Amino acid sequence: MAAERLVIIGGDAAGMSAASQARRLKGPDELSVTAFERGHFTSYSACGIPYWVSGDVTGRDQLIARTPEEHRARDIDLRTRTEVTEIDVAGRRVRALDRESGETYWTGFDKLVIATGARPVRPELPGMDAAGVHGVQTLDDGQALLETLERTTGRRAVVVGAGYIGVEMAEAMLKRGYEVTVLNRAEQPMATLDPDMGRLVHDAMDGLGIHTVNGAEVTGITTGPDGRVTGVTTDGASYPADVVVLGIGVEPETTLARAVGLPLGPHGGLLTDLSMRVVGHENIWAGGDCVEVLDLVAGRTRHIALGTHANKHGQVIGSNVGGGYGTFPGVVGTAVSKVCDLEIARTGLRERDARAVGLRFVTATIESTGRAGYYPGARPMTVKMLAEYRTGRLLGVQIVGRDGAGKRVDVAAVALTAGMTVEQMTALDLGYAPPFSPVWDPVLVAARRTVSVLRKAGTA
Structure with missing residues (x-):
């Protein structure tokens, strides 16, 4: 046979x-x-x-x-x-x-x-195929970009897009000694976050020396006589560039x-x-x-x-x-990234996601630290939590911070998968020692605050 x-x-x-x-x-x-x-x-x-x-x-x-x-x-x-x-x-x-x-x-x-x-999303705009314009979807793309960087004498980089790839490539170009401008068509960087949390990312990027321009709609790429990129134009300005990296998404x-x-x-x-x-x-x-x-x-x-x-x-x-059996039930939308030492994480729904599916919800935002406040190296982090109105079911969590902030989102991802309420989350038995967490972990502090908001709204 x-x-x-x-x-x-x-x-x-x-x-x-x-x-x-x-x-x-x-x-x-x-x-x-x-x-x-x-x-x-x-x-x-x-x-x-x-x-x-x-x-x-x-x-x-x-x-x-x-x-x-x-x-x-x-x-x-x-x-x-x-x-x-x-x-x-x-x-x-x-x-x-x-x-x-x-x-x-x-x-x-x-x-x-x-x-x-x-x-990769590659808009059909003038100059998008010019030498010095790069996407970064495959290893071949990465190799081509590195070869361009080795040949390029100028030190001005423009990154188009401020999602995961955009902010990661902005960091990469900064580490290679480039003057970096990020052109972002959205209200704030990281559109996978709500704008109030994206603002924290914007502030941190500015603090790192990355010039971030929000609300910037790219209209084309300018080139020199040799056909190489010289700049990026938007609907309101022009930005000089020796290399352009596209991080618009896929x-x-x-x-x-x-x-x-x-x-x-x-x-x-x-x-x-x-x-x-x-x-x-x-x-x-x-x-x-x-x-x-x-x-x-x-x-x-x-x-x-x-x-x-x-x-x-x-x-x-x-x-x-192969004759066995397996299933993939779905996702809760967990993702984590960083720009230099700033960690960015989310899971579940943003505010606009919840509205789009007709959910009523409350939000709570807290500031805490990744370790006990008195322990050396404690750094601030911000946690935002969404919960369903009346039921208190966890809908989403966003975290921006340093010192291990990003992976804390995994606790929320498990809670979302299990269909937990924020009140149930407050009793989670998470690991504690001063080098790793305050007595109340930041995710649990956010859960407690969300429970309080629900109670004030008369739903818990």
Whole structure:
């Protein structure tokens, strides 16, 4: 009996996790695994690219979890520099283009995994393709940016966008000795936070010497006679630049899926069931940055491009394809980042998210420290908490601070997943010693304050 044919489109976290897990469950006599990756690298941490650019990570290879050669040694037919250009759903085959030779060919499948990831948002504005303008989505992108920095004599960098990638790349350029300007179209940096918390990030960035311009709508890139970038224009000003980094965000790469009518959600990502199987298609799975996932707090799908989710998706897909069983129930929207020593974290809903799904809520914001106030090195942090009006159910937490502030969000993420109320949170038995926390951990202080707000509103 011929081996079942598994084809995977995409060779990073979700795709190769699925390939590896399926191979663990079934040998090559039962299951052939063919994976297509259009780039040079596989199984790498895109989230680590800003730290490679900054020099905190000293080499590209440190970001690679498993090389193509290592995958091939595990009986996975991995074809790099090969791009899938078409899916034939009815014929159960994909068309591939070898980007080195130009050859195109069809490969049949019994089971298909789509793990095409996300693509950077790159506005169609004048000069966006100029030399010296860089995105940072792949290792190839990171390598290209580093090569530009080595050739560039000027020391002015403009970062377009102030989300996670934007603030991380601003830090990277600052560490490399550049004069950094961040152009942000939103009211405050980090639109994943509420504006009052984003203001704290803005103030900290200014204190670090990063010039942050909010409400700045980029209109184009200016270039010199040699075609290289010389500046960035907005609707109200112009900013000189020797290098431009785009940190505007990403969107699901679902071009192939859209072309064959696979189901997409409101954010453009593929829709799957709990097993990560594409809705309405028995033999097609999808995972990673090209899918939408269920937000367990809001009850709606959303697009979240994170390696943590992608690896979990791949494990679930590989288990199901390989004859086992796995599910991915959804997310609560946890994310953490930093700019220099300032840590930024959130989980659950922002105020506008809660309003968008029709939830009534209260908020409370507290200031505390990451250690006992008398212990050396205690630094301030701000915690904002949202709770549902009447029920007191936790809806979201945002944290901005230093000294281990970011990872405190994990307590809130667990509470959200468990559906806890803020009053239940006040009794959590968290670890305490002066070097690690005040007697009342900042998250619990915020929970107590939120309970007080609920009581004043007559709902608790």
